[in-house]
Amino acid sequence: MSGPKCDEIVLSKAEEEKLRRFYEEQLQRERELLCRKREEERRERLRLQEEEKRRREEEKRRREEEQKKKQQDYRDGLSEYMSKLQEMEREQDADREEFDEAFEIYMAACVVAGENPRTFVYEPGVGKELADKLREESERLREQTVANACEKQVDGWIDRTIEEMGYHIIGKKEQTEGIRAVSKLYRYDEKTALHVIGVGGQFTMEIVATDDRERPLKEAEKEALTGSMEHFCEDYKRIRNKLEESGKLEIKNVFHMPVDRKYAALMNESDYRKTKKHIISGGVDYTAASTEEEEAKRRYQ
Numbered sequence: 001m002s003g004p005k006c007d008e009i010v011l012s013k014a015e016e017e018k019l020r021r022f023y024e025e026q027l028q029r030e031r032e033l034l035c036r037k038r039e040e041e042r043r044e045r046l047r048l049q050e051e052e053k054r055r056r057e058e059e060k061r062r063r064e065e066e067q068k069k070k071q072q073d074y075r076d077g078l079s080e081y082m083s084k085l086q087e088m089e090r091e092q093d094a095d096r097e098e099f100d101e102a103f104e105i106y107m108a109a110c111v112v113a114g115e116n117p118r119t120f121v122y123e124p125g126v127g128k129e130l131a132d133k134l135r136e137e138s139e140r141l142r143e144q145t146v147a148n149a150c151e152k153q154v155d156g157w158i159d160r161t162i163e164e165m166g167y168h169i170i171g172k173k174e175q176t177e178g179i180r181a182v183s184k185l186y187r188y189d190e191k192t193a194l195h196v197i198g199v200g201g202q203f204t205m206e207i208v209a210t211d212d213r214e215r216p217l218k219e220a221e222k223e224a225l226t227g228s229m230e231h232f233c234e235d236y237k238r239i240r241n242k243l244e245e246s247g248k249l250e251i252k253n254v255f256h257m258p259v260d261r262k263y264a265a266l267m268n269e270s271d272y273r274k275t276k277k278h279i280i281s282g283g284v285d286y287t288a289a290s291t292e293e294e295e296a297k298r299r300y301q
Helices: 013-066 072-113 127-164 219-245 293-298
Strands: 005-011 169-175 181-187 192-199 202-211 249-256 266-268
Touching (some): 005 127, 005 219, 013 072, 013 127, 072 127, 127 169, 127 181, 192 219, 202 219, 219 249
Antiparallel strands (some): 005 202, 169 181, 181 192, 192 202
């Protein structure tokens, strides 16, 4: 018997590793572009620093000429001050280098994740703290991007399997804020639909009545719906078997409910965004990354 069925469906470790390698390749491409840009900026900064250094040296020589007749202790004091100042500058340069490297990785991670980067401004003395925060954000984006890609690939396998059984999608709605949740309707027969809800790797499937408005179900409709639930029992086994046969997914039972009138529900089709038929070839739907370097460069100009 087949009331609502819920299974946890995730990618196999091998498929997840493929996505991770794909992500790292994207990240490396973006980082190389940022690295070149950062190198240009570094050279310009060094040029300005050299100019400033020459200006300071000239200023220092001028002051030394003016102060030749002053007492030796004053000259020693000035020398000690300049030494401390140079040491502070060296420390700040090291902090800045660490911040720039972390910021470069963060920007690349934002591009791959499709997120707008937050504003991080370097400040002397806190460069290491900012770099640590940037690394935390980069790692969060890395895991989020891989997790989203895994979820989308599982969605693709489910879509393809259900479509191959002749149940075509009617529409879907998606929640992207917080935990990602996807709800889809597939035409099951003239008056019913297969309702699939995916949340955090768990997918629930049930047979529901449909209409173009919200309303309570009539008793006769509930009775007819339980018949469709009974019929779905074998279809559900076929869906799960096909998913398992792919060898790409790991499936674990969460709950499998029996047929019961209390599960009879009606879905308002007008709440679902109409979609075009989309079958994922072989269950694979990697997000394509642009390999055109010039196009990528424009993002940083």
